[in-house]
Amino acid sequence: MNWTRFWNRLTGRPAREEASFDEEVAFHAEMKARELTAAGLNEETARGEARRALGNVTLAREQVREAWSFPWLADAWQDVRYGARGLAAQPGFAAAAVLALVLGIGVNAIVFNVYNALALAPYAVRDAHLVVEVWGERGASWSGFTWPEYRYFREHSKNLAGVVGTTNTAARIARNAGETGWDGPAAAVSDNFFKVIGTGFAHGRGFSPEAGRVRDPAAEIVLHYDTWVARFGSDSGILGQWLHVNGHKLQVVGIAAAGFSGPQPTNPAVWIPAPWRDIFEPGQTYYDTVNSCCTSVIGRLGPGVTRARVTAELTGLIAQFRKSVGKEPGRVRVTTPTLLASPKAEAGAGPVFAALGVTALLILLLACANVANLQIARAIARNREISVRLALGAGRGRLLRQMLAESLLVASIAGAIGAVLAAWAPSRIVDSLVDEPGGIAIRFNNDYRVLGFITTVTLLAALVSGLAPAWGAVRKAAAEGLREGRAVISGSRLRRGLLVVQVALSAVLVSGAMLMVRVADHARRIDPGLSPSHVIHMQLGLGSSGATDEQSRVLVAALGERIAALPGIESVAQSLAVPLGNTNMGMGGIKDPNGATFKMGFDRVSPDFHGTLRIPLRAGAGFGPRDGDREGEVAVLNQAAAERLFPGENPLGKPIQPGSKTIVAGVTGKVTTRQFGSENDPYMWVAAPASRGTRLLIRHAPGAGEALLAVLPALARQQDKRFVATAAPYSQTVAAALRGVGVAAAIAAVLGALALLLACVGIYGVAAYGVSRHTREIGLRMALGARPAGIFAMVLRQNLRTVGVGVAAGVAGSIGFGQLLKGMLYGLSPTDPVALASALAILTATAVLAVLAPARRASAVDPAITLRED
Amino acid sequence: MDRAPISQSGLLPRTLDLLVLKTLTRAPLHGYGIAQYLLRTTSSFLSVGEGTLYPALQRLVVNGWAQAEWRQSETGRRARYYTITPVGRKHLRTQEREFEQMVDAIRLVLRAV
Structure with missing residues (x-):
């Protein structure tokens, strides 16, 4: 960083330099005029000539200023203030633009936050960045390992600084013998579980090494923090007490730190040592036979160890071990411990997130197109201002940046609200969808990935929604300059083009939504081949x-x-x-x-x-x-x-x-x-x-x-x-099985309705603007004998033609989009004609409704308007 | 050949800085004086637009190659005089060398074909 410049900037040197510059230029002009007078010109002509010879003083002054400051910093600040003033002057526009982008950015932020929590952010365990989950190939599928395989890893791995195993099971817990107690989910874990990945204890400690013995394991249990609060009233006296767990007595040795649920998406109520599972379920030998499946194996990387090295080491170890028990070796995969890290979950959730992601992106584009349309309308209104500034010598790039700063401001406000939505909504949505006895352990944090994503989307939205209108406005104004009393930018072709894009996007979204609604209806009508009543x-x-x-x-x-x-x-x-x-x-x-x-x-x-x-x-x-x-x-x-x-x-x-x-x-x-x-x-x-x-x-x-x-x-x-x-x-069981598809249809319907709303606003805007611009022409036609009904039909026809082009493009898009939903259709065709036709009908009806008011206004134009002066 | 005065855009990049610094090695001068001098020395070939001259002067001052101070001018009006600094002289020498090299290089190409 150039500190001298920074100092100059702070002490206001650019402003002083600008004042100097003005005096210097005045001196220069005077000298020039003197020279010309000496050459024989009269004084007045000489002055004019001298001033003309000076060239673009405004630009030069800007450059002087730039020489002294961080121009981008000073300019950016000025641009933002200018943008804020512009927005404040038109709060209606500002609110509409922000609202549209809040929808666009918010939907994206929410979808990404959920994806992040499920697929990118590791579970909340100690040093999560060092922790990996290990998957083994068994037959043709990926799963966890058997307990003996886990123990083999633990004994022989040199690259893992620690490795734990965990299996989900259930526990019935009572304080006293003879009480019924309560049932809760439990995790059966290796004795070193808390040592390797625990985040500490509210009270007590983790399991002792004796808890890992195959025979006669120590009778210990650790409570989840939430269990301790909900079931034992946060009473620390519970430590050291004996609980009746599945009919056996276990001593409470610890209460895990608040927020710790281990490497799994749901909250276990308690942790028990893994060997106890075999004692709880007599006849089972999960802990000690090579046939049991499946234990999640979680490892902690040693210092400087890469995942590739661990993968290679464990592949070798599993081959050795399986050979010793007469089994086939298999591949090993090492992943970040997340819900979707399991190869199976990845395959299931991939298409869902692809569909959601594409939908969110389309909604964002739709919102951007809407804002761009609003911007163009505004640019037209500000055309005179832009022309004047260009004529006065403002740089084109500078004007462009100023208009973009305004878009950025709008997008930033929307992005901030989107970030709040992203922090607030996902856990509520998931809570309402998922029914887990112990609750969901996944936290939807606005971590650096989510914030980075929102920032990127916000910048993109600003560019996409602002660049085209800003560039169009500046270019047009520059080309046509100042003309008497007339707006020079029509922008109408750009707006019509945008409208086609908008209608196409919403056609895709609406038909996708109709498809999901159809699917839900279709699933409800599927003959289950059995009779669930009575x-x-x-x-x-x-x-x-x-x-x-x-x-x-x-x-x-x-x-x-x-x-x-x-x-x-x-x-x-x-x-x-x-x-x-x-x-x-x-x-x-x-x-x-x-x-x-x-x-x-x-x-x-x-x-x-x-x-x-x-x-x-x-x-x-x-x-x-x-x-x-x-x-x-x-x-x-x-x-x-x-x-x-x-x-x-x-x-x-x-x-x-x-x-x-x-x-x-x-x-x-x-x-x-x-x-x-x-x-x-x-x-x-x-x-x-x-x-x-x-x-x-x-x-x-x-x-x-x-x-x-x-x-x-x-x-x-x-x-x-x-x-x-x-x-x-x-x-009820049957109804519960239909809940998922019902929820999917509801989400799709909400998103489709949003798309429809945005399209409706866009269509109305373009139609209304077209009518107001052609008022004189319409008046002329009426003066020449056109009937109001004819005008009405003309406006309707003109706008619906544009809508028709958009719908046609949208149909092609929705066929592609349907392919993306293929896995969720319960046997319905991705190009279901009913869904497609009803989407088209809805869109057309919406378009007609949106054009109706402007068309009526057009048909009520007073022919006398043509006689009036502008 | 038509000898229309060329503007700054016709100059090689940064050549204006070079010319101005060179001018200042003779004596401290104000902006108008510099423009006049350049015009005179090049037999009216180089007419430096004021719109480019003053930003260039600012650049020289910002970079520490020249100093500016307000003095009484020959006409009695206050004018801003620019003086080359030691750092400016050093910069000028390297710039001159680089310019010579570039011109030689260009000449070689023009003659080679």
Whole structure:
């Protein structure tokens, strides 16, 4: 930095120099005049000649000033003040422009903030920039690791300064034995969890090394801060107390620091040492067998270690370990620990964010086009001022910068409001969409990425909305100069062009919105292939009860029989997954006759499952009454699975795979299984006894539902204390499955409405301006005999022609946009004609409405206007 | 050949600074005097527009190559006189050398073809 200049600037030297300059120039002019007089000119002519010889004094003065100061700084400040004055003079324009850009920038900022929180910003753990998540290839998919694999990493990795494992599970927690307690999500973690990634403790400490022992682990538990506040009233006396967790006694050794949830998107209520999971679920050996899956492995990079080095090291380690247990090696991937870092989540969320991002960008462009239109109108109004300043010698670049400063000011105000929106809205939106028992751990911070993004978008918006009108205004004014009493810039071609762009953009957005609305409607009308009414969905809560699968089988069977004996019950079925029940179970590696492998969804059900849900069988008799006693010997396939496994054959009586002991006993038609739109995915139901996670589906007589809902949980509890059951109409489960698509449609509709509003304002602006500019011409036509109706039609026609061009361009765009939404359409075509046609109808109707008022004004023009002077 | 006076835009970049500094090595002068001198010395070939002369003078002062002070002029009016500084002389020498080199280089090209 040039400090002398800076000092000069501070002490006001440029201003003094300017004064000197003026005197110097006066002297110069006088000398020149003297010279000319001596040459024989009369005094007056000489003076005029001398002044003319001086050239562009204004420009020279500007340059003198520049020589003494940071011109850009002084100019920028001046430009901003000038812009602020201009805006203050026209608050209506300022408000409209800011509002449009707030919409544009705000939508972008919100979408980016959500994306940032889910995909870019790591979880809030200690030294998050050093922490990585490790993924392993298992079969054809990416997942976590087994606990023994985790322990192998921990023992052998030299590049990781620490490595922890964590698995999500559930806990039922009570202060005293015999109390029912409460259920909450829990994380089963390695003993070093808090040492490596913890952010400290509100009270107490983390797990002792003994908590990691395979046999007889230390009985310790750490509470989430929120749990401590909500369940234990922030009582620090809880430290050292013993809690009953899933029927076992664990001692509270610590309360994690506020805000710490570990490397996961949801809040666990408590952390338990990983080996305890095997003790809670008798018969399970998650912690000690090579078949268990899947533990999230989180590592902390050693000093100076790169991710590539860790990837190479762990790839080697996993190959060694898997070889020693007779398993195939696999690739390893090391990522930033975020929600979308998992390769699976990435594939799922990618298209959603692509669609949202494109939508947000289109809305921003639309808003910019609107502001540009407003700017042009203003530039026309200011045309005389611009011409005068150019004539007085102001630099063109300077004028351009001044007009851009104004756009920048508008965009900055909008950007600031957008930033506030981005900080405020996402957590509220997500809270209203996501239903998690422990709450969401993801924080939507306006971190440096979000602020950088908003700044960039704001600058872009300023440029896009300001450059074209500013340049057009300055160029036109320069070209045409000052003319008597007449505005020289028409700007109307530019405005019409902008209008076409606006209409095209909103056509894309509106048709996208209509498509999503259609999808929601379509999904609601999808025939699920089953009958959800008069069915109760009962969750039994044996998962955290300490009951083994064997015990659960007996318990659930007995409960089912007892419920079936109640009055008004038609049938009771068991199901592990429950259609639309938010549980995905599947088996990979199924081979079709051509040798291609695929993944098939499946559920473990009791024999009367299909009857209870009224799922008709198209072939075969289905399960026999005793098929559920044995483990998976009989299967019913859906139509897609039957066609895939047995193309052109009768599958009945055949094993599902060559050599399998599971025999096909029936085939259904198209049935909704995991989610709406999944009816064409291969699916299989196997008859099997109940297990810990089994749920009941109870079909009852119409009218008996209310009473049953009230009595069923208590009945279960009465039969065995280990049941913590909830009962709800199964139709609620079905409705919940439709919530996502409903929300998507609502978001799309809101965005589409915004687009429509912006387009409407744009169309109205251009039409109204066109009429006001052609008032004289219209008056002339009327004086010559044109009828008001004819004028009305003419204005309508002229504007709608422009709109038509935009709509045509928009249709092409919306077909492309539809492709982007492909994965979310529940089988609807991306070029759904109904959606497209209704979008066009809505847009056209809006355009007509927007043009109506200006057209009426045109038809009411008084022909006498042509007689008046300007 | 038509010898119309050329303006600053016809000059090589920064040549004006060079000419003004060179002029000032003779004696301190005011702006008008400098313009007159240049016009005279070049037989009216170089007419430096005042719009470019004064910003150039400012540049010289800002960079410390010249100093400016208000003095009584020969006509009795107050005028701003510019004096070359030691730093300015040093700058002038390097500029002269560079100018010579550039002119030689240009000449070589013009003759080569």
